[in-house]
Amino acid sequence: MLNDDFIMKGRVSIAVNDEVVQEIDNLVVTAGKGYVASRMKDTTATAMSHMAVGTGSTAAAASDTALGSEIDRNALTSTTVTANEIAYVCSYAAGDATGAITEAALFNASSSGTMLCRTVFSVVNKGASDAMTITWTVTVS
Numbered sequence: 001m002l003n004d005d006f007i008m009k010g011r012v013s014i015a016v017n018d019e020v021v022q023e024i025d026n027l028v029v030t031a032g033k034g035y036v037a038s039r040m041k042d043t044t045a046t047a048m049s050h051m052a053v054g055t056g057s058t059a060a061a062a063s064d065t066a067l068g069s070e071i072d073r074n075a076l077t078s079t080t081v082t083a084n085e086i087a088y089v090c091s092y093a094a095g096d097a098t099g100a101i102t103e104a105a106l107f108n109a110s111s112s113g114t115m116l117c118r119t120v121f122s123v124v125n126k127g128a129s130d131a132m133t134i135t136w137t138v139t140v141s
Contacts, residue, residue, distance in 0.1 A: 013134070014132065052070050076089065084139060091132070
């Protein structure tokens with residue numbers, strides 16, 4: 001019997017002032033799985049381009065299409081593919097995305113757009129003078 005499962009999973013690393021403060025698994029949402037299938041067909045759906053952070057605390061669910069309470073969304077700093085992994089990196093400068101951050105997501109637009117992944121985590125306090133970098137690695141196996 002052939003068992004050739006296609007599994008997508010992600011891992012998020014959050015660094016504040018160059019110190020990793022959180023590492024969390026994520027959920028690839030239903031819309032994100034549809035997005036991947038669409039991109040396999042052609043490039044009609046635009047590439048993932050932005051990461052959003054927020055203060056919502058509702059657990060991630062497969063049906064999610066938006067953050068619970070988005071406070072900021074930035075363009076990705078870099079996107080790197082290595083074998084079966086893609087790493088999305090996003091930087092938040094001092095004064096940007098300040099607050100008690102508890103959720104993050106990947107999108108293919110600067111507003112609205114299709115969500116690929118979402119995660120909820122314990123509070124990361126980003127002060128006004130702090131710089132934050134989030135690295136989101138999605139592995140396909």
